[in-house]
Amino acid sequence: MTALVIKSCGPMTSLQDHGRYGYQRFGVSPSGAMDRRGLALANALVGNAPETGAIEFMHLGGAVTAVGGDLRIALAGADCSLTVDGKPVAVHTSALLKEGETAEIGHARQGTFAYLAVAGGFTIAPELGSLSFHLRSGMGGLQGQPLQPGDRLPCQDGEQDGTLMHLPGEPLNDDGPIRVMLGPQDDYFTLDAIRTFLESEYSVSPQADRMGLQLAGPILTHANGFNIVSDGIIEGHIQVPGSGQPIVLMRDRQTAGGYPKIATVISADLGRLAQIRPGESVRFRAVDRSEAVLAARARKEWIAALPSRLVPVQPALTTERLLAANLISGAVDALNPQVPRPSVAVTK
Amino acid sequence: MTVSCSGSIVQTARILPCGDSALSVEFGDTIDPDVNDRVLALDEVIRASELPGVLETVPTYRSLLVHFDPTVADYDSLTHRLLSEAQSLTPQTSTGRRWKVPVAYGGPFGIDLEDLAQRHGLSPDALIAIHAAAVYRIYMIGFMPGFAYLGGLDPRLATPRRTQPRAQIPAGSIIVGGAQAAVASIACPSGWHILGRTPVQSYAPQRNPTFLFAAGDEIVFDPIDPALWTDLEQAAQAGEPVAEEIGR
Numbered sequence: 001m002t003a004l005v006i007k008s009c010g011p012m013t014s015l016q017d018h019g020r021y022g023y024q025r026f027g028v029s030p031s032g033a034m035d036r037r038g039l040a041l042a043n044a045l046v047g048n049a050p051e052t053g054a055i056e057f058m059h060l061g062g063a064v065t066a067v068g069g070d071l072r073i074a075l076a077g078a079d080c081s082l083t084v085d086g087k088p089v090a091v092h093t094s095a096l097l098k099e100g101e102t103a104e105i106g107h108a109r110q111g112t113f114a115y116l117a118v119a120g121g122f123t124i125a126p127e128l129g130s131l132s133f134h135l136r137s138g139m140g141g142l143q144g145q146p147l148q149p150g151d152r153l154p155c156q157d158g159e160q161d162g163t164l165m166h167l168p169g170e171p172l173n174d175d176g177p178i179r180v181m182l183g184p185q186d187d188y189f190t191l192d193a194i195r196t197f198l199e200s201e202y203s204v205s206p207q208a209d210r211m212g213l214q215l216a217g218p219i220l221t222h223a224n225g226f227n228i229v230s231d232g233i234i235e236g237h238i239q240v241p242g243s244g245q246p247i248v249l250m251r252d253r254q255t256a257g258g259y260p261k262i263a264t265v266i267s268a269d270l271g272r273l274a275q276i277r278p279g280e281s282v283r284f285r286a287v288d289r290s291e292a293v294l295a296a297r298a299r300k301e302w303i304a305a306l307p308s309r310l311v312p313v314q315p316a317l318t319t320e321r322l323l324a325a326n327l328i329s330g331a332v333d334a335l336n337p338q339v340p341r342p343s344v345a346v347t348k
Numbered sequence: 349m350t351v352s353c354s355g356s357i358v359q360t361a362r363i364l365p366c367g368d369s370a371l372s373v374e375f376g377d378t379i380d381p382d383v384n385d386r387v388l389a390l391d392e393v394i395r396a397s398e399l400p401g402v403l404e405t406v407p408t409y410r411s412l413l414v415h416f417d418p419t420v421a422d423y424d425s426l427t428h429r430l431l432s433e434a435q436s437l438t439p440q441t442s443t444g445r446r447w448k449v450p451v452a453y454g455g456p457f458g459i460d461l462e463d464l465a466q467r468h469g470l471s472p473d474a475l476i477a478i479h480a481a482a483v484y485r486i487y488m489i490g491f492m493p494g495f496a497y498l499g500g501l502d503p504r505l506a507t508p509r510r511t512q513p514r515a516q517i518p519a520g521s522i523i524v525g526g527a528q529a530a531v532a533s534i535a536c537p538s539g540w541h542i543l544g545r546t547p548v549q550s551y552a553p554q555r556n557p558t559f560l561f562a563a564g565d566e567i568v569f570d571p572i573d574p575a576l577w578t579d580l581e582q583a584a585q586a587g588e589p590v591a592e593e594i595g596r
Contacts, residue, residue: 184364232413256490264367
């Protein structure tokens with residue numbers, strides 16, 4: 001069976017798909033890809049549905065090998081180099097990783113999370129409907145673990161011989177302020193605190209991970225204390241504990257928690273926020289519901305339109321390709337003219 | 349403010365927006381069985397209604413979190429419907445189940461039992477008797493898969509959390525933190541005090557049902573002889589609930 005084997009990777013490399021929804025009432029965090037735009041793009045390049053499970057790399061790259069057959073792969077998300085058998089692969093382009101060859105994913109030069117998708121996805125049993133690995137509960141992934149060197153990820157056979165594709169004209173990432181909607185507990189803050197939050201620059205602290213981004217910047221003052229009875233938490237909630245320093249809760253958040261939330265990042269901007277690196281700065285801009293919904297629609301349409309925007313890769317005309325091509329098909333055997341002559345085997 | 353049928357004053361439900369794809373229907377800001385009843389009653393109504401675009405609901409102590417797809421759901425009609433349902437809920441006590449949950453108290457199973465008994469001027473046996481006499485209500489499942497937040501702790505056992513949280517407590521730990529009690533479902537970090545341990549697996553990935561308890565259920569603890577632990581644990585690992593569903 002064809003499989004992708006991890007040769008090397010960073011400590012926070014894991015399988016992630018769209019996420020594990022439907023079980024939050026039982027305390028199960030959805031987890032899922034930190035940047036769904038990157039996940040959808042990598043998947044589109046190999047002909048997968050946008051939410052198919054892929055390998056998520058965090059900051060550090062790694063190396064993978066195809067065993068038991070060829071694999072069609074693609075990388076998207078953070079700006080990382082990709083080479084196959086030592087040869088560079090152009091950005092937003094799928095590549096064929098032949099049996100025994102190694103693909104190397106470089107460290108992120110910009111952004112944090114990169115996605116390596118394989119045509120047909122991985123044939124790994126989902127847990128509660130999802131492959132997504134969740135660190136704190138040990139759910140999903142490969143037997144409840146992050147990926148590590150030596151891991152073997154079984155893949156779909158027979159999905160690997162499709163055309164290699166390229167997505168032209170797509171920026172690596174958009175920038176600009178992260179859009180938020182105020183609430184649910186903005187009434188727990190002074191008007192000054194809300195103004196400060198919207199007008200200041202915050203920097204992402206080194207504690208940023210899949211669970212949350214700690215931000216450092218001007219202190220936000222609570223108007224009514226910071227002890228509330230725990231209520232539900234969603235990804236994008238910006239909670240402010242007693243320290244007055246906001247924390248944006250991300251995909252691996254717990255399902256309930258107890259600090260007032262000043263604002264919530266709109267769904268369309270969550271992936272963009274996840275790509276901001278520790279030490280980089282972030283600004284927030286308040287928007288109303290109609291702008292947030294328009295952005296969510298635009299994101300949905302962007303993902304739906306991906307397959308139609310792909311163009312086939314035009315292979316360069318190299319000697320190797322010319323030799324591999326059957327340039328004399330149609331020749332017939334002089335002794336038996338009714339049967340086309342078998343192709344000439346070209347030896348190199 | 350409105351006055352409920354039972355005569356206690358309850359706040360009118362209000363909608364708190366949570367970004368573009370969720371909202372919270374808040375019934376109050378305290379830990380109160382009446383408030384939690386209303387949360388669970390609305391949860392039941394909404395789950396049965398299959399409203400367009402609604403993806404998932406999450407009941408908590410005092411509010412119902414509603415996840416929806418902003419490209420499908422119409423926010424105004426959704427909030428209108430939620431508020432009108434919230435106004436017309438029939439006050440009812442929770443329709444959950446009651447579970448008898450075996451617990452091995454003290455010793456290696458409850459490493460904080462003696463310390464807590466001493467702090468409260470009780471013998472360990474008296475503390476166990478008080479803890480096991482109460483009927484606990486599961487207000488919500490959260491924090492970790494299957495982690496049950498309980499109300500109903502005897503105020504004599506309320507104990508501030510540890511100043512140094514433990515990096516990990518065992519699965520099944522029966523714990524107390526402040527005025528709250530809980531059943532820890534899986535090994536997790538905690539600053540709460542450990543009184544005992546149950547072999548019951550609130551969350552068991554290979555079992556059907558995967559999750560045993562739900563918000564609105566009740567729990568009574570049944571002290572067991574620690575000698576029974578191994579057998580019960582093996583039964584739980586073989587997929588038996590071990591907790592017994594009893595009448596209310």
